[in-house]
Amino acid sequence: MRPPIDSGTVLITGASSGIGRELARQLARRARTLVLVARREERLEALRDELHARNPTLGILVERCDLVHPDEVDSLLDSLYRHLVRVDVLVNNAGLGDYSLYEQESWSRIHQMLQVNVTAPLLLTHRLLRLMVERKRGGILNISCGGARAFVPGLAVYSATKHFLDGFTESLRLELRGTGVVVTQVAPGPVDTEFSEVAGTGERAGRVPAWMRISPAQCAREAIEGFDRAQPLVYPGFAYRWMMRLSSLMPRGMHRAAGLPGARKLRYGTSLLEPAHPDTGRRVLLAGEPEGA
Numbered sequence: 369m370r371p372p373i374d375s376g377t378v379l380i381t382g383a384s385s386g387i388g389r390e391l392a393r394q395l396a397r398r399a400r401t402l403v404l405v406a407r408r409e410e411r412l413e414a415l416r417d418e419l420h421a422r423n424p425t426l427g428i429l430v431e432r433c434d435l436v437h438p439d440e441v442d443s444l445l446d447s448l449y450r451h452l453v454r455v456d457v458l459v460n461n462a463g464l465g466d467y468s469l470y471e472q473e474s475w476s477r478i479h480q481m482l483q484v485n486v487t488a489p490l491l492l493t494h495r496l497l498r499l500m501v502e503r504k505r506g507g508i509l510n511i512s513c514g515g516a517r518a519f520v521p522g523l524a525v526y527s528a529t530k531h532f533l534d535g536f537t538e539s540l541r542l543e544l545r546g547t548g549v550v551v552t553q554v555a556p557g558p559v560d561t562e563f564s565e566v567a568g569t570g571e572r573a574g575r576v577p578a579w580m581r582i583s584p585a586q587c588a589r590e591a592i593e594g595f596d597r598a599q600p601l602v603y604p605g606f607a608y609r610w611m612m613r614l615s616s617l618m619p620r621g622m623h624r625a626a627g628l629p630g631a632r633k634l635r636y637g638t639s640l641l642e643p644a645h646p647d648t649g650r651r652v653l654l655a656g657e658p659e660g661a
């Protein structure tokens with residue numbers, strides 16, 4: 369069973385940049401209509417012009433929508449309904465992170481991540497799925513993250529939103545077995561997009577080795593290939609895919625240990641030993657860390 373991309377209507381959130389823009393470029397060759405969603409309308413319009421030039425018969429709708437606000441998502445869906453646009457494939461791609469110790473993060477940023485990474489995909493899926501099930505054809509492509517399978521100090525909220533998307537997507541896939549609706553999760557590692565600039569990770573989170581990085585075009589291509597095969601989970605990029613497969617065999621304690629150096633570096637500025645306590649001379653332990661660890 370394949371998702372109904374060919375000659376279908378595909379809605380892509382976060383189409384103004386990175387992976388979403390590449391998904392739009394690659395899906396434009398196959399879809400009948402694309403619905404491009406993001407806040408930066410001028411970027412969406414530029415993409416529309418580019419895609420039209422290469423695919424003159426393609427229908428393209430540009431929908432400016434701030435996914436933080438559920439009422440804007442409702443207006444987007446109302447507008448599609450009014451224009452008799454029936455979405456065959458939903459790509460929940462928009463997302464953002466914020467690199468910070470949790471207690472230092474602003475609540476508005478946390479709220480933004482919850483709304484864009486969790487509430488918006490839930491709401492869009494809820495509104496569009498019923499018709500897909502009735503018509504016995506449809507597709508949901510959720511872009512989560514390798515962080516959905518790990519513990520990531522400095523990105524606690526972001527990684528938790530992706531853990532949510534992981535559980536939601538896998539469970540939904542089971543619910544939809546035999547209905548004609550394909551559900552696939554893509555869990556990329558580092559992809560060269562604006563993500564790290566928005567999240568403020570950059571060098572602070574440590575340099576990502578070049579062998580792990582992939583381009584948004586490669587990420588989009590492997591995402592679509594996996595979706596076409598109705599794969600449950602896609603790890604784009606050869607080296608990263610094998611790293612994730614091996615790390616999925618690791619016990620939970622090893623995942624915790626793997627996150628410790630990053631956590632220490634973030635809080636104490638050193639990944640090896642925390643500074644000695646000024647009064648006791650003992651080194652400060654992280655909460656929950658056994659003494660002598």
Ligand SMILES: NC(=O)c1ccc[n+]([C@@H]2O[C@H](COP(=O)([O-])OP(=O)(O)OC[C@H]3O[C@@H](n4cnc5c(N)ncnc54)[C@H](OP(=O)(O)O)[C@@H]3O)[C@@H](O)[C@H]2O)c1
Nearest residue numbers: 382384385386387406407408435462463558559561562563
């Ligand atoms: N790049 C990576 O290393 C990486 C790794 C793993 C997973 N991912 C995931 O891949 C997905 C795409 O990210 P990317 O790497 O392509 O990053 P990106 O270049 O920063 O693109 C993010 C997209 O999300 C949209 N977006 C953000 N906030 C929004 C809001 N409030 N309302 C509507 N749209 C919003 C942005 O559009 P506007 O700003 O125009 O609204 C933009 O199009 C995300 O879900 C991310 O978590 C990325």
